[in-house]
Amino acid sequence: PAIMWTEHDEQREEIKEASKTLENKEVLGFEEFKGKLLSHLKNLTNLIPNHFYKEENILFPIALELIGDAEWREIRASMDDLGYCCFTPEDAIGKKVELAKAVKEQEGEITFETGSITKEGLEAMLNTLPVDITFVDKEDTVRYFSQTKERIFPRAKAIIGRKVQQCHPQKSIHVVNQILDDFRDGRRDVAEFWIQQKERLIYIRYFAVHGKDRGYLGCLEVTQDITDLQKLEGEKRLLEP
Incomplete structure (x- = not known):
């Protein structure tokens, strides 16, 4: 290979x-x-x-x-998911072949459609992402935030369980409510803005989170310092100095 x-x-x-x-x-x-x-x-x-x-x-x-028959069915399902070059089999149009074998659930692991991971591994992975994330559920209640090493906006664990409106200045609550109402009613899926903070450019995005049935599950806030990203030019290969 x-x-x-x-x-x-x-x-x-x-x-x-x-x-x-x-x-x-x-x-x-x-x-x-x-x-x-x-x-x-x-x-x-x-x-x-x-x-x-x-x-x-x-x-x-x-x-x-x-490779056995069951594995071939898994390969076919993966191909339907990834897409084809130059042609697409007729029976793959408009439908996706289901995986023949479900991911085996291991003791102490959280199982997803595309794999499984331990709670410790999942938490470490989320805290390693180069962005800060906060999740607010469909009732506008803060449920989770990541703890990266250099979080842009500090978060106290006391906000867990609070309404997100209580975590914003009074003057901006109407904007927060407008975004959440738009997400809930399907008028938009993304809201974004950026600000200057101590000579750093901070990019903040809000994403509507939907389930498989497109039901509204909540809002994901993603915050990233993009100051250094703006300086990138040309190309850099992996492990190049």
Whole structure:
């Protein structure tokens, strides 16, 4: 699989560079344009057939031998979920194949549709996110907030169980109520704003949280310091200095 994955990356890179060449055709001389485009296309004509050969003669036969029917159904369900390249099977249009095997619930773990995790692991994961989050339920009651190392707006545990309106200045309560009413009535799903705080740019977003039946479950507040993100330019590969 590692070899196939590497070849996927190589093919994507050639397609990306060929697309860039096409986008810049007006600023490139004809000979330079032709040379670059042909180079990328020739590389693809070598990479893709070789890749198909490995799939059909090595990867697929081994997979058919090692993977059972139940696992194939799981793979198919995952493919329907992720989507397809170039074509979509007719029986995948408008419906999703259900997973044949439910995620096994382990003792002491919280089970979700896509996996399971311990309470300790979940809490640590939420506290590691590069954003601060607070959840308010459908009754406008504060139920949870994360505790990141450098929380932008301090939170006291005493707010748990309070109405969110009691956590905001009187002058802004009408705005809070308007956002929550809009979420509850389905008029909007997101509200956002940003402020300057001690020379840092703070981005604050509110998201309506819905269940599978689209019923309103509450509001998620996400706060992030985006000062350093604004300075990003170009690209940086993983582990590059």
